[in-house]
Amino acid sequence: xxxxxxxxxxxxxxxxxxxxxxxxxxxxxxxxxxxxxxxxxxxxxxxxxxxxxxxxxxxxxxxxxxxxxxxxxxxxxxxxxxxxxxxxxxxxxxxxxxxxxxxxxxxxxxxxxxxxxxxxxxxxxxxxxxxxxxxxxxxxxxxxxxxxxxxxxxxxxxxxxxxxxxxxxxxxxxxxxxxxxxxxxxxxxxxxxxxxxxxxxxxxxxxxxxxxxxxxxxxxxxxxxxxxxxxxxxxxxxxxxxxxxxxxxxxxxxxxxxxxxxxxxxxxxxxxxxxxxxxxxxxxxxxxxxxxxxxxxxxxxxxxxxxxxxxxxxxxxxxxxxxxxxxxxxxx
Amino acid sequence: xxxxxxxxxxxxxxxxxxxxxxxxxxxxxxxxxxxxxxxxxxxxxxxxxxxxxxxxxxxxxxxxxxxxxxxxxxxxxxxxxxxxxxxxxxxxxxxxxxxxxxxxxxxxxxxxxxxxxxxxxxxxxxxxxxxxxxxxxxxxxxxxxxxxxxxxxxxxxxxxxxxxxxxxxxxxxxxxxxxxxxxxxxxxxxxxxxxxxxxxxxxxxxxxxxxxxxxxxxxxxxxxxxxxxxxxxxxxxxxxxxxxxxxxxxxxxxxxxxxxxxxxxxxxxxxxxxxxxxxxxxxxxxxxxxxxxxxxxxxxxxxxxxxxxxxxxxxxxxxxxxxxxxxxxxx
Amino acid sequence: xxxxxxxxxxxxxxxxxxxxxxxxxxxxxxxxxxxxxxxxxxxxxxxxxxxxxxxxxxxxxxxxxxxxxxxxxxxxxxxxxxxxxxxxxxxxxxxxxxxxxxxxxxxxxxxxxxxxxxxxxxxxxxxxxxxxxxxxxxxxxxxxxxxxxxxxxxxxxxxxxxxxxxxxxxxxxxxxxxxxxxxxxxxxxxxxxxxxxxxxxxxxxxxxxxxxxxxxxxxxxxxxxxxxxxxxxxxxxxxxxxxxxxxxxxxxxxxxxxxxxxxxxxxxxxxxxxxxxxxxxxxxxxxxxxxxxxxxxxxxxxxxxxxxx
Numbered sequence: 001x002x003x004x005x006x007x008x009x010x011x012x013x014x015x016x017x018x019x020x021x022x023x024x025x026x027x028x029x030x031x032x033x034x035x036x037x038x039x040x041x042x043x044x045x046x047x048x049x050x051x052x053x054x055x056x057x058x059x060x061x062x063x064x065x066x067x068x069x070x071x072x073x074x075x076x077x078x079x080x081x082x083x084x085x086x087x088x089x090x091x092x093x094x095x096x097x098x099x100x101x102x103x104x105x106x107x108x109x110x111x112x113x114x115x116x117x118x119x120x121x122x123x124x125x126x127x128x129x130x131x132x133x134x135x136x137x138x139x140x141x142x143x144x145x146x147x148x149x150x151x152x153x154x155x156x157x158x159x160x161x162x163x164x165x166x167x168x169x170x171x172x173x174x175x176x177x178x179x180x181x182x183x184x185x186x187x188x189x190x191x192x193x194x195x196x197x198x199x200x201x202x203x204x205x206x207x208x209x210x211x212x213x214x215x216x217x218x219x220x221x222x223x224x225x226x227x228x229x230x231x232x233x234x235x236x237x238x239x240x241x242x243x244x245x246x247x248x249x250x251x252x253x254x255x256x257x258x259x260x261x262x263x264x265x266x267x268x269x270x271x272x273x274x275x276x277x278x279x280x281x282x283x284x285x286x287x288x289x290x291x292x293x294x295x296x297x298x299x300x301x302x303x304x305x306x307x308x309x310x311x312x313x314x315x316x317x318x319x320x321x322x323x324x325x326x327x328x329x330x331x332x
Numbered sequence: 333x334x335x336x337x338x339x340x341x342x343x344x345x346x347x348x349x350x351x352x353x354x355x356x357x358x359x360x361x362x363x364x365x366x367x368x369x370x371x372x373x374x375x376x377x378x379x380x381x382x383x384x385x386x387x388x389x390x391x392x393x394x395x396x397x398x399x400x401x402x403x404x405x406x407x408x409x410x411x412x413x414x415x416x417x418x419x420x421x422x423x424x425x426x427x428x429x430x431x432x433x434x435x436x437x438x439x440x441x442x443x444x445x446x447x448x449x450x451x452x453x454x455x456x457x458x459x460x461x462x463x464x465x466x467x468x469x470x471x472x473x474x475x476x477x478x479x480x481x482x483x484x485x486x487x488x489x490x491x492x493x494x495x496x497x498x499x500x501x502x503x504x505x506x507x508x509x510x511x512x513x514x515x516x517x518x519x520x521x522x523x524x525x526x527x528x529x530x531x532x533x534x535x536x537x538x539x540x541x542x543x544x545x546x547x548x549x550x551x552x553x554x555x556x557x558x559x560x561x562x563x564x565x566x567x568x569x570x571x572x573x574x575x576x577x578x579x580x581x582x583x584x585x586x587x588x589x590x591x592x593x594x595x596x597x598x599x600x601x602x603x604x605x606x607x608x609x610x611x612x613x614x615x616x617x618x619x620x621x622x623x624x625x626x627x628x629x630x631x632x633x634x635x636x637x638x639x640x641x642x643x644x645x646x647x648x649x650x651x652x653x654x655x656x657x658x659x660x661x662x663x
Numbered sequence: 664x665x666x667x668x669x670x671x672x673x674x675x676x677x678x679x680x681x682x683x684x685x686x687x688x689x690x691x692x693x694x695x696x697x698x699x700x701x702x703x704x705x706x707x708x709x710x711x712x713x714x715x716x717x718x719x720x721x722x723x724x725x726x727x728x729x730x731x732x733x734x735x736x737x738x739x740x741x742x743x744x745x746x747x748x749x750x751x752x753x754x755x756x757x758x759x760x761x762x763x764x765x766x767x768x769x770x771x772x773x774x775x776x777x778x779x780x781x782x783x784x785x786x787x788x789x790x791x792x793x794x795x796x797x798x799x800x801x802x803x804x805x806x807x808x809x810x811x812x813x814x815x816x817x818x819x820x821x822x823x824x825x826x827x828x829x830x831x832x833x834x835x836x837x838x839x840x841x842x843x844x845x846x847x848x849x850x851x852x853x854x855x856x857x858x859x860x861x862x863x864x865x866x867x868x869x870x871x872x873x874x875x876x877x878x879x880x881x882x883x884x885x886x887x888x889x890x891x892x893x894x895x896x897x898x899x900x901x902x903x904x905x906x907x908x909x910x911x912x913x914x915x916x917x918x919x920x921x922x923x924x925x926x927x928x929x930x931x932x933x934x935x936x937x938x939x940x941x942x943x944x945x946x947x948x949x950x951x952x953x954x955x956x957x958x959x960x961x962x963x964x965x966x967x968x969x970x971x972x
Contacts, residue, residue, distance in 0.1 A: 283524075
């Protein structure tokens with residue numbers, strides 16, 4: 001690993017879903033949800049990961065926490081104070097379980113991320129039990145009460161059930177569940193997408209506060225660009241399984257290089273009627289299928305600036321300006 | 333400009349196991365010809381059922397208020413029987429829904445579903461229906477329209493399905509199109525295409541559109557006038573530029589300031605302001621002003637009674653439901 | 664630290680209102696109570712169970728006592744509340760004992776087949792892969808085996824009677840539960856709370872026990888009640904066909920069967936309608952109320968009752 005500032009280095013990670021069909025002439029087709037993605041995440045930063053549906057961002061997050069088994073690649077993780085980075089993908093059994101405490105995830109669906117049959121205390125208790133945190137039951141309850149307060153919920157609510165809470169509160173319970181094992185790195189998988197606007201603001205504020213109070217690092221996966229702009233230090237843009245641009249937030253919004261990033265940013269409806277989009281060039285067409293994609297730039301079918309090379313090779317992510325990487329032949 | 337639709341004192345109640353619940357109350361508005369009226373609010377504010385009530389798509393346990401009047405093209409459509417309603421639905425008034433996955437019937441081809449609109453409301457030969465269907469698909473910019481007629485919904489992407497639904501809604505050149513969160517389930521690039529399409533159609537077809545959404549960006553992009561709903565009431569109503577430049581109701585102000593501002597740099601982003609509290613359940617609307625438990629400016633009068641929707645000082649077209657207007661307090 | 668955090672969150676909601684309060688089980692119970700037919704069904708079934716299991720303790724007559732002085736006695740005759748059959752067996756007493764058999768067979772076979780189905784369905788659904796394929800092929804094979812020939816063979820081997828019938832009904836009843844449980848497990852496996860548990864480092868067995876099983880059980884309970892009605896009817900049919908419970912031991916099914924010879928009248932000119940009516944009536948009442956109970960449970964367990972904001 002190159003830089004000790006980096007908490008993680010994700011190297012050539014792919015997640016393919018394969019399906020075999022046919023009995024006589026067996027054909028295997030590969031859905032390349034995440035294809036050869038690499039990026040580093042610095043300690044203490046919030047890295048935003050954006051893209052539209054089918055781009056693979058959720059799959060990427062789930063592969064990092066090994067909900068899905070990676071098809072290829074390595075995920076190097078260097079906790080503070082330790083000497084050597086560890087490839088999370090190579091860990092098994094007890095070793096893997098240790099690292100589970102360090103790398104946690106919060107989920108999108110407030111109605112599906114909490115077991116409806118368990119009360120809040122039990123939901124949060126699970127982490128403590130699995131990792132043997134807290135010596136007595138009372139000690140565990142104290143920890144739970146503490147973490148509930150940190151997310152702005154009264155500890156008395158421990159005995160209640162998920163259906164007694166609103167969407168925003170449930171998301172906060174989900175955050176508490178992850179916090180209780182003292183992670184360093186939290187992958188936020190669309191944590192506010194399913195919430196109302198005013199509630200989104202509450203949860204975003206909590207995430208920011210917790211980050212400062214607990215020295216967390218975030219990978220923030222979302223499709224809402226205004227939210228991502230607000231919370232992220234750097235942003236990676238994904239399209240059809242590949243990272244096509246990666247740079248600082250302001251640089252991306254002020255100077256997007258990849259044609260897809262430009263199209264994406266132009267499509268955002270701005271809550272300001274003086275800034276209507278009349279006359280703007282919008283992206284046409286639909287996202288092609290990620291199954292067995294051809295050996296070409298993934299964006300070629302919709303790119304207004306595609307030329308010959310784009311149909312023949314896949315561009316690699318390269319640093320064009322300091323801190324600004326793009327995967328596009330226009331810049332090679 | 334003439335008024336296509338007038339809704340007066342709309343009140344919707346449902347018989348539920350909690351008793352009689354009244355999620356929408358005292359809603360009055362009109363839609364002029366060739367305008368896009370936006371209805372914006374968060375979940376539970378009643379915007380969707382308001383729209384559904386116009387073409388009477390509400391369930392059987394719904395009761396409209398005694399004083400409610402809905403007038404379309406000068407006629408009181410509350411008096412219409414089933415046949416009359418069926419005649420205007422899909423023809424003069426049509427609707428597009430949020431989920432393109434579930435609002436198209438998966439077992440019929442696109443062509444069949446398009447033709448349904450024609451066969452129900454017009455007397456046309458088969459070739460004429462086919463011709464018109466292809467023309468419609470071209471209008472909504474679906475490539476290779478003849479091929480699409482034979483395809484099934486699952487063979488199309490979400491954006492395409494939404495376009496088919498728009499095509500179906502436009503088949504008989506309606507005067508009023510009700511769009512209930514038409515782009516919420518779509519990606520942002522697809523959403524931009526669909527919104528541009530809807531704008532173009534409004535120009536070409538001289539139709540009015542009621543655009544229901546929770547997304548203030550979509551409202552700013554599309555609408556001429558806006559109604560802001562909260563807990564079953566309209567709390568603010570204004571022309572779109574006026575609403576965004578000069579929001580008067582504390583809820584509208586709270587909503588606007590809780591959205592991250594994508595126009596300014598990350599470095600300059602301030603902490604988001606939030607509206608404290610939560611949206612009340614219709615069985616439990618607060619007494620007095622329905623927003624007062626969450627309002628940073630609430631005072632005694634707000635607890636006592638619900639204010640009326642009245643014009644603000646200095647602008648007769650901008651309405652706000654707030655005692656602060658009367659008190660002369662301008663924020 | 665705690666104080667500053669508390670202040671910061673003053674703007675967050677501190678009250679909950681309008682949403683249903685109570686544990687999942689409490690809510691289900693409340694909802695069940697609103698379903699009048701289901702409650703009625705539950706009451707009647709409990710009464711029936713008491714009648715058939717406790718009733719015989721209060722009666723002196725045995726089920727095979729023959730009262731030759733009262734052959735084909737009609738209901739409400741002296742000493743014989745529901746009449747007698749061709750050899751003077753008291754119908755009332757036989758209904759009680761027969762009910763014991765029918766209900767026992769039904770309950771045991773449905774409960775055991777549910778447990779088997781649960782285990783296989785959970786394993787199959789959660790592990791997937793080769794286990795799933797093998798187990799599902801096994802289910803397919805079992806579903807293709809015909810019921811009656813196997814029962815015949817089993818009765819030859821184990822003798823006819825309660826044990827054989829319970830065996831057969833169990834062995835042929837678990838497949839439906841398996842398929843249902845497997846389907847539910849497959850979808851529950853994709854829920855975010857299961858993913859959260861996995862990400863937390865929880866092991867597979869605990870995930871199945873803590874997260875999947877409790878969410879599968881409600882539907883399984885409903886299916887078990889429906890299986891119960893199916894088992895009771897099957898027992899009746901099997902005994903009716905001469906397999907299963909043999910006289911003089913009564914079951915509602917074989918009582919019905921025994922009455923068939925007399926359905927058009929006896930050689931002595933009697934028309935013992937009560938011999939057909941009462942067993943049939945009790946089977947009908949039982950199955951009807953089990954179905955009401957199942958309906959009520961299914962509605963009460965319907966996840967849509969949890970209001971979504």
